[in-house]
Amino acid sequence: MLMQEMASVPFAPTTHCGPAGICDSLWLIPALPIVASGVIALMKQPQRKAAAALSIGSLAISLLLALVAFGHVVSGWTHGAAVRETVNFTWIQVGSAHVDLGWVLDPLAAVMLVMVCFVGLLIFIYSTGYMAHDENFTRFFCFLSLFAGAMLGVVIANSLLLLFMCWELVGLTSYLLIGFWYQKPSAAAAAKKAFLTTRVGDVFFLLGMVWLFAQTGTLLFYNGGAGSMEALKLGGLLATPSGLGLTAAGAIGLLIFAGAAGKSGQLPLHVWLPDAMEGPTPVSALIHAATMVAAGVYLIARVYPLMQAGALVGGTTAALTVVTWVGAATALFAALIAVAQNDIKRILAYSTVSQLGYMMAGLGMGGVAVGMFHLITHAFFKALLFMGAGSVIHGCHEEQDIRKMGGLRGAMPTTFATYAIGMLALSGFPLLFSGFWSKDGILEAAQHWSVGKAPFYMLVFGALLTAFYMTRQVSYVFFGKWRGHGQAHESPKVMTTPLAILAFFAIALGAIGTPAWPWFRAFLEGHAAEFGFAGFNEPGLLALMVTSSVVVLLGLGLGWWIYGNKSPQVETPDALERAVPPVWTVLQNKFYVDELYGVTVIAFYAWWAKVADWLDRRVWGGVVALVAWLFRGGAQLSRLSDEYWVNGGFDKGCEELSNSGGLLARVQSGKVQTYLRLLALAVVVLAAILIWSSRG
């Protein structure tokens, strides 16, 4: 019904907004930063202040709007109504088929909006300090604003197509920002790698999207019952089977998940993420820790109805199973690699990968709330860690190797304190930190997973490793004695203040996700949140908490025991290396994944390129040459015919023409009176004829 209406009036938005009408102006949130970036693009390089002010201001306004939207949703929720407001309009119309775009405001979007805007704003501010001495300051902020806009677009999108557009825009900006220092060949290579790798995922994503459109005829998520994420269409999807014993829903879900995996650096497409650390640290913090990589997770959460379509109560679907396994595997795998890295940012990168794995697993087993909660908390403390790392690097004169640091505890106290908080949150230190609660949620979900227990153990081991490698990193960086060159110094206020703010949230956010008061879950799932310790009475919950605490403490202790307060020199091999060299080398080389790709995929492409080149030169070139030869022959023939038949006739005709023209030209003597005479003569004749005909 709505479809017909929209088909009849294109561009007439069909809105289900509440009286607040905030979602009518929701589009402003992404639009503002994009516009800002456009304006900055026109600015001259020296106008640093203006550029920074513009991007930060625009994002601040976006944040305000986001908060308003969030408040709107919350108020709706507290009044017992799960808010989901959409604004849709027809973008292209071809005959009866039309492609719709639109945006949606629901708890998921609201939470994500606030998070992205808030973290983004802090990172913007941080960047003004970090990039202060870069001559491409304005360009940097242009890209940054563009990224923020695109990311917010992804968040509010109510149409898979719009989401995909913003998604690609995000990819583009990530490429631009990774390669920001394009004069460094490594950075350029990393940018290319990131772009191509994510492209692999996006191809599948696109396939899934097309299939979805072919099946349901709409790409809107929610459209008053007619959207592709709503029961009507999902039923249709479930009814249509596809190969491999999957329903269409499952297949499409898997395809979309491939895209998400690409963006979120899941196995086997994780390779680009560590290299992406070539970009400036704020970029790493914003894009490759807090927001963009989370976009994949967010996408899965967004299409969750599709993923779990047809699942029995407490059961699961093929798609979700795949998600779970991939997530768990990634979590463990990346954590292992992280243990053996020496670059401060790479360690964090791999930990990001593994945390993303946790989120995916959480989504796969525990549902949207679990995954998203970890996403939010992780966004905060991972951004905090990255920015702390940035501050460390800044303080150590662009030094990134943790073996060349040490003892910074005294040199940069603020950084140390905040970093420690972030580290504890990440490794999930019991009770105090948000990381603990979110990870705990995931573990709990894994414990009760109906398919099997393996993911649970993998995740637990991952947690242990997380605690371990974070301890290792911290003790390398902040304890022991100074091994670097020059003198380390604390970073400026503009960089440390955001750290403090983030640190606060890294702790505080835990409060909204405890079993005692599962506000977040309730909010997302749209039922009232009741406070009480009844939450702890669930079977095995307390035991689980104890287990994970023990595991974490074990990891911390182990790390401290091995690395604490010793300050090994750069050339001395790592402690673990001395213990188990082969394992170490494998980990050091990231399980040789890159090399594997190098000898398989890339080699194949190179060979294929050679083949194509050969075809081009020999076969097609030959054909072209043949055709050319034929035509030349034809041209010869036609030339002969021209010269001997056509020209003859033509010349004759021209001769005749010129002769007759000469005759006519006699009349055209240029003498006025001649003309007048002829005129008068004509008049005479005409008059004579007239009279003759009229007489009698």
Add this chain to the structure above:
Amino acid sequence: MQEKADQIFILLRDWLVGFLPASWQTAAGVLLGVVAIIAVFPGLFALTTVLERKGIARIQNRLGPNRVGPFGILQPIADAIKSLTKEDVVPLTADHAVHFLAPVVLVIVVFMGFAVLPVGRNMQLVDMDSSLLFYFAMGASGEVSIFMAGWSSRNKYSLLGAMRAVAQMISYEVPLLLSSVVIVMITGSLSLVKIVEAQNQYTWGLPHWYIFTPWGCAAFLMYAISATAETNRSPFDLPEGESELVAGYFTEYSGFKFALFFLAEYLAMFSISGLGTTLFLGGWSAPFAFLGWVPSWIWFFSKVMMSIVVMIWVRGTLPRLRQDQLMNFAWKFVLPMTLLNLMVAALWRFMGEGWLRWVVCSAILIVAYVIAGRIGMRREHLGPRTYRYAE
């Protein structure tokens, strides 16, 4: 009694015509009228010459003619005799036919102009529907004869004078026409008789002359300027500026022909001021209601003579313009102002009765003239002048 005094000439004509057979009477009446015109205006011309010479002399602090007769009033007679008895010199290379025809044509044409002027109640030779047009047609034909005179006498001064005269007359004919068109617009008729009758009515004893309306006053101003130029009178007397080209287009004329030109010039003055009187000063109508008993023709002629006196006065007062100034004045000031006046008259016509139209029209005109004056002063850098008199 006063009726008779008013119509005395008409009665006289009818009485004279009465002696003839009926079939001839109309023709004879017309003939008598022609005779009267030919008799009266040259007499007036004679009077005017002495008047002018005395007046100019007075202005220039001289005595003027004072030999022939008491105070030299018989001077014109002496002049007439002289010019009649003088030898008629024609240049050798001159184009004789044209040279002879020029003054004749000129005088004839000028005389014809009088045919439509109502010099008194019922006192006009012909009363046709489009007499104003006729008058202007005659005035326009005068230019050809002037050109003939200038060209035929094979003299560069004459030719230049003729060219100047023709150019000047053509340029000023346009504003002359336009300023009279205003009257036609308001009266709704081209017939001079009707125009005079339209002005011959009184409120509170004051006449409805068109000069007493804002647009009429402005039009009269423009008309006076154009008329002065049209008759080649000072300060527009370049065509015969004696200091530049000896006597303009009639340099090569002498004797009776010269007299004819002289006559034609003054006749043109009379006719054009007669037309001005008819159009703006209420023709033969009395200035006040209670003076209605005075014969109408007296009023007409007195008004004409008044305007002649003004012309003489102006001639004695103003210096001569330069040619470019003359043309600029015609095209850049007089013409636009007459056009504006046309608009104002239309406004007047359509605003209907009431005091409002007086205010509006006068306001528009005053503002326009003030602005034009300011601009002119600024561009020409004219300022107050200072004179030094010889002690």
Add this chain to the structure above:
Amino acid sequence: MTPLAGYLLVAALLFAIGLAGALTRRNAILVLIGIELMLNAANLNLIAFWRYGPHPEALTGMMFAIFSIAVAAAEAAVGLGLVISIYRHAQTTDLDQMNRMKG
């Protein structure tokens, strides 16, 4: 012979004279004069037909004549202006020498 026929004959003769002048004289100005003569002959026709036509009160012929007089004035102005500019350009008003566009 009716008066109308007389007027028409005079007009025809005048027209022919004008045409002859336009066709035979060298001087451009004279050609213009001939054309003016032709126009006037046409005017005479119009007026004559108005006068002796069935509906003089309709004023058609009169109007036509008046308009053609106005147009003739414009035509004369432009034509003579052209002659003058040509003369300034080629120093001649002889039509027999004005037979090429180049110059």
Add this chain to the structure above:
Amino acid sequence: MSFMFWILAALTIAGGLAAVLLKNLVHCALAVTVAFAGLALLFLQLDAQFAGFAQILVYIGAVAILVVFAILLTRGSETPKKEIGVFSRTWLAGLVVAAALFAVLSWAVLQSAGGLSQDDAAPTVSVLQIGQALMGRYVLPLEIVALLLTAATIGAVIVAMHEKEDSK
């Protein structure tokens, strides 16, 4: 056929012939002026006062003067040199054509002379009627003529204006 008519016709035709035949351009101009005057009088003869006076005003007052000016500006007033006459090389053909035209026209007139109306009642047309016709039924042509005149004035001025570059 009034006696007056014949005089005026003779005057007009004479003026026209003179205008075409005379050697001196200024004489031609004056002769054509005579022809114009004769035509104007013919108009009056036809009870068309307004047209007649308009004819005088426009043709004698303006066109004749214009022609004279043009003649003087183009040095046409000197009588041309003897070896090339005032007539163009093709004068004979022109004359023939003109004669033919006159023949055809007069033939036409005489052909239809029988059908022409005989009535001699002078129509009484006042200037008022003419004015009302001009402002009423013929207002559009009037406006167009006004435009035409404006355009012609400007055009003539521009055409005859001295170009700055060639100051010969």
